[in-house]
Amino acid sequence: MVLKGRVAVVTGGTAGLGRVIARTLTDAGATVVSASRGAPASGDRFPVDVTDRASVDALVSGVQDRYGGLDILVANAGISRPGPLVGLPVSQWDEVLATNLTGVLHCVQAAAPLLRASGAGRVVTVSSLLARRPVVGAGAYSVSKAAVETLTRVLAAELSGDGITVNAVAPGVVDEGMGRQILANERLWGRLRGSLASGRAATGDEVARAVLFLASPDSSYVNGHVLHVDGGLDY
Numbered sequence: 001m002v003l004k005g006r007v008a009v010v011t012g013g014t015a016g017l018g019r020v021i022a023r024t025l026t027d028a029g030a031t032v033v034s035a036s037r038g039a040p041a042s043g044d045r046f047p048v049d050v051t052d053r054a055s056v057d058a059l060v061s062g063v064q065d066r067y068g069g070l071d072i073l074v075a076n077a078g079i080s081r082p083g084p085l086v087g088l089p090v091s092q093w094d095e096v097l098a099t100n101l102t103g104v105l106h107c108v109q110a111a112a113p114l115l116r117a118s119g120a121g122r123v124v125t126v127s128s129l130l131a132r133r134p135v136v137g138a139g140a141y142s143v144s145k146a147a148v149e150t151l152t153r154v155l156a157a158e159l160s161g162d163g164i165t166v167n168a169v170a171p172g173v174v175d176e177g178m179g180r181q182i183l184a185n186e187r188l189w190g191r192l193r194g195s196l197a198s199g200r201a202a203t204g205d206e207v208a209r210a211v212l213f214l215a216s217p218d219s220s221y222v223n224g225h226v227l228h229v230d231g232g233l234d235y
């Protein structure tokens with residue numbers, strides 16, 4: 001029960017990979033709030049739109065009211081809008097960056113006072129293999145994840161004096177959520193599989209256990225790191 005007594009928020013924790021992460025942190029003893037746009041305001045769920053700072057503020061103050069603090073933020077909510085960049089409607093580009101990049105910043109800014117008060121705050125962001133291996137057809141997504149990795153490093157340096165660590169996991173293809181759409185697309189999966197040494201997708205658990213490490217006291221001296229959870233690349 002490495003997270004006993006800790007309070008965690010997982011954005012996008014109601015579906016796909018986020019749901020597996022939320023379950024894994026719960027199994028490790030944490031009290032976990034799963035937040036997403038469609039989440040009801042009841043039990044361990046809370047509605048939030050990470051693109052809207054006021055909505056994120058309401059989530060954080062709701063968690064403070066109910067649980068008295070916050071120790072762990074997993075900024076997992078993310079979307080993709082496929083299509084070549086040259087023809088991508090700017091509204092879709094904006095949507096991806098607002099969710100995947102600005103959404104992470106909103107969450108960290110809003111949560112920072114509580115994470116500071118925790119004394120051992122943990123932020124885990126969720127990048128992607130596509131940050132370092134961008135894919136034509138997922139350009140906006142790839143760019144957003146590359147930016148998330150830089151955001152993670154800068155925030156790690158800014159917050160280290162407050163006892164907060166900020167790290168990222170960068171999964172390859174996961175057999176959960178949006179990864180299942182890739183697995184169902186023979187052409188795209190064929191291309192991606194060729195760059196994975198394992199030749200297979202990760203299970204949600206394989207990624208969630210890496211998140212658990214970065215969310216736990218075991219990673220106290222790991223900061224500003226991008227942990228690739230992709231089974232290794234095939235060079």
Ligand SMILES: NC(=O)c1ccc[n+]([C@@H]2O[C@H](COP(=O)([O-])OP(=O)(O)OC[C@H]3O[C@@H](n4cnc5c(N)ncnc54)[C@H](OP(=O)(O)O)[C@@H]3O)[C@@H](O)[C@H]2O)c1
Binds near residue numbers: 013016050079180
């Ligand atoms: N699955 C993979 O293979 C894979 C690989 C690499 C990285 N990732 C990353 O892992 C994370 C989770 O992906 P997934 O595959 O689990 O995706 P998913 O199944 O589509 O789930 C996305 C989650 O994010 C929430 N969400 C989306 N927009 C939101 C917003 N504006 N505010 C709050 N919540 C929002 C969704 O709930 P609502 O619709 O209710 O808001 C949902 O719970 C993403 O950051 C993704 O980029 C996934």
